Amino acid sequence: MSKIAVVTDTNSGITREEAKKLGVYLLPMPFIVDGTEYFEGVTCTYEHFFEMLEAGAEVSTSQPSPESLTAMWEEALATHDSVVHIPMSSALSGSCDTAKALAAEYNGRVCVVDNKRISITQRESVLDALTLAEKGLTAAEICVQLENTAYNASIYLAVNTLELLKKSGRVTPAGAALATLLGLKPVLQIQGGKLDAYAKVRGMANAEKTMLKALEKDLQTRFAGKKVHIAAAYSGDIKPALEWRKTIRKYFDDNSIELYKLPISICCHVSSGVKALGCFEYFE
Structure with a gap:
């Protein structure tokens, strides 16, 4: 049975501590406050973000850099045969399309799931991917299953x-x-x-x-x-x-x-x- 790594981002609501317990690779999403870039759960806490927001800060969001994404895939592939990457919905961000384009260079070892989810539903997709991997499905098969149930x-x-x-x-x-x-x-x-x-x-x-x-x-x-x-x-x-x-x-x-x-x-x-x-x- 092939060894599959599950990768997602903090749009899933999964914390670094939870990701460690689950064995999931977690990409922190960048966001900008008054011109300064932060990374969720790494350089800014939830509480501090709302303190800045309450103080009238200007906030916006951004995509992860291609370098940070591929670096995480490379880390996962050093100990796994393949990667199932679960980003936020392509309808809400361009990060999914970017990931798909980058994955094309990995000869099928990285499968990017576009199952139209974010937050609590994206979180469930991560848990489902882990369940399907335990059942012996390949990364490509997991991707198909998750995309087939995207609207559920x-x-x-x-x-x-x-x-x-x-x-x-x-x-x-x-x-x-x-x-x-x-x-x-x-x-x-x-x-x-x-x-x-x-x-x-x-x-x-x-x-x-x-x-x-x-x-x-x-x-x-x-x-x-x-x-x-x-x-x-x-x-x-x-x-x-x-x-x-x-x-x-x-x-x-x-x-x-x-x-x-x-x-x-x-x-x-x-x-x-x-x-x-x-x-x-x-x-x-």
Whole structure:
């Protein structure tokens, strides 16, 4: 049986400590604060990022350099036969296409998965890749399996402010100003890799109800009869997020539902105070 290394990036929400326990190679995603480049979990902590954001810093995101990516692959291939690389969705970043172009030079030893995921769903893809590798699948076979199940996941998120989305051009200044004036909280969804508007409601409490009902509908339709995990996510302060997890667990009568931090690269666009909810099929 060939020895397969699984490589991903911090857009998955996996920390360096978790990656070490899982045996996963983790590429830290770069982001820029007031013109200075940082790397998630390496040169900037989650807490420090939000301190800078709170102080009014200008933030943006960037792709990993080709050199950092190939260096990680070379490290993995020194002790493994092949690599399964799981980046964030190609619909949200060019990093996946860059990885695919670089992988072409490795004669099939590096397989890049474009399974349209990010955050909690990308994290599940990493866990699925490890499961499939244990079952004896090749890197190419794992890639096919993950891409075939790319759309078997769903994420909803309620944004507390539209300011950063306005700066990145994902919402117009007029739309952001109107939503703020009316106290509207946009509920966004990620299905198939793209970030789309789902609903606009008044206040975070109504946004939470909207997300719960949306996921319940998904479970009764798209995922009916299928084995899925539900997970919650947040940005910024963990205290309201813990209450959010408590609400979700009660609503779905499931105390196993876990809570994860949204990666900094997402927070650069959605800021703090985000509450998210998602579900995904998984391999056993």
